[in-house]
Amino acid sequence: MSDKRLEKVIHTKSELYRAERKGEIQVFLQPQICVSSRTICGFEALVRREHPVYGILSPNEFLDEMNRAYMMEELDYFVYRKVCLLLKERMEAGRTLFRVSCNFCRKQFLNPEFAEQITAIAKEYKIPTKYLSLEIIEGKGFTDGEDGIVQGNVRRLCENGFTVCLDDCGAGVSSLGDLMIDSIREIKIDKRVTDLIDRENVQILVRGICQIALHLHCWVVGEGVETEQQLRDMCRCGVDIIQGFYYYKPMPAGEAARLYDRQGAR
Numbered sequence: 001m002s003d004k005r006l007e008k009v010i011h012t013k014s015e016l017y018r019a020e021r022k023g024e025i026q027v028f029l030q031p032q033i034c035v036s037s038r039t040i041c042g043f044e045a046l047v048r049r050e051h052p053v054y055g056i057l058s059p060n061e062f063l064d065e066m067n068r069a070y071m072m073e074e075l076d077y078f079v080y081r082k083v084c085l086l087l088k089e090r091m092e093a094g095r096t097l098f099r100v101s102c103n104f105c106r107k108q109f110l111n112p113e114f115a116e117q118i119t120a121i122a123k124e125y126k127i128p129t130k131y132l133s134l135e136i137i138e139g140k141g142f143t144d145g146e147d148g149i150v151q152g153n154v155r156r157l158c159e160n161g162f163t164v165c166l167d168d169c170g171a172g173v174s175s176l177g178d179l180m181i182d183s184i185r186e187i188k189i190d191k192r193v194t195d196l197i198d199r200e201n202v203q204i205l206v207r208g209i210c211q212i213a214l215h216l217h218c219w220v221v222g223e224g225v226e227t228e229q230q231l232r233d234m235c236r237c238g239v240d241i242i243q244g245f246y247y248y249k250p251m252p253a254g255e256a257a258r259l260y261d262r263q264g265a266r
Contacts, residue, residue, distance in 0.1 A: 024050050025075075027082040029100065029256035031248040032221060032241050040263055041241060042099035042133070045083050046250045047075060076104045080118070083132070084125035086253050091126070098260050101133035101165060109136060110149050115156035122162075129161030133186065136178070137167045151181055158183040165221075169193075169209060179216065187213050189239065191224025197233040210238035 029043035049057040080102045087097055108114050122129050134157060154164050165186035166178050179187070189206060196202045206222075213220045222234035225244030234242060251259070 028250040030250040032243045044101045088125045103135045115153045133163040135165040135167040186219045188221040194224040206237040
């Protein structure tokens with residue numbers, strides 16, 4: 001790395017650490033809706049930055065910076081700990097817990113100690129692991145030599161009570177080959193697929209994924225649903241859970257918790 005590039009990385013890291021200390025890096029939650037009951041069955045944790053000048057920044061506006069500064073793995077753990085803290089506070093307040101999905105880059109699953117580290121944090125906060133889901137986000141496919149490490153982590157996580165989800169299925173470099181990883185229990189249909197769900201061949205693809213998921217005992221989440229027609233098409237194809245702006249946009253964690261509590265009060 002050149003001196004100029006190194007200097008930029010150090011500056012970016014310093015700025016982002018400052019933002020984290022000042023509480024500018026925040027966790028938002030987006031509700032996930034069960035198709036059969038039309039109720040909230042969980043949330044996905046998403047990260048946002050509240051800039052002092054520009055307000056709430058979307059991930060596209062700052063995650064590239066974090067990636068260039070080699071901070072994505074740190075961010076994964078930051079969000080995961082924030083989610084554990086939120087659930088701990090609910091538990092201590094006597095509130096009903098809900099399941100939250102946290103994104104982890106594929107590189108994390110290549111760490112032989114990953115499952116133990118994730119489990120240790122859940123124990124630290126005393127969170128029942130059934131309320132925590134880990135999403136393997138899109139990225140370079142696992143090679144034959146890496147499969148054993150990934151498989152070991154996924155199996156140990158599931159044995160410890162976590163749900164492991166394959167994110168971004170059906171588009172990009174994620175492939176159905178990833179489903180050969182044993183113990184995957186949830187599949188998320190990529191938003192790029194949802195955007196094209198009005199096409200017959202895309203519906204055939206989604207129905208096929210849903211059929212595979214049924215035999216693998218997996219739930220299927222339709223991500224990025226924004227219109228009534230997309231909702232109908234996804235439901236016809238057999239997805240189990242809907243996530244997207246049609247129902248709810250990502251919202252601050254406190255607002256999401258209150259929304260869930262109001263649902264339970266009905």
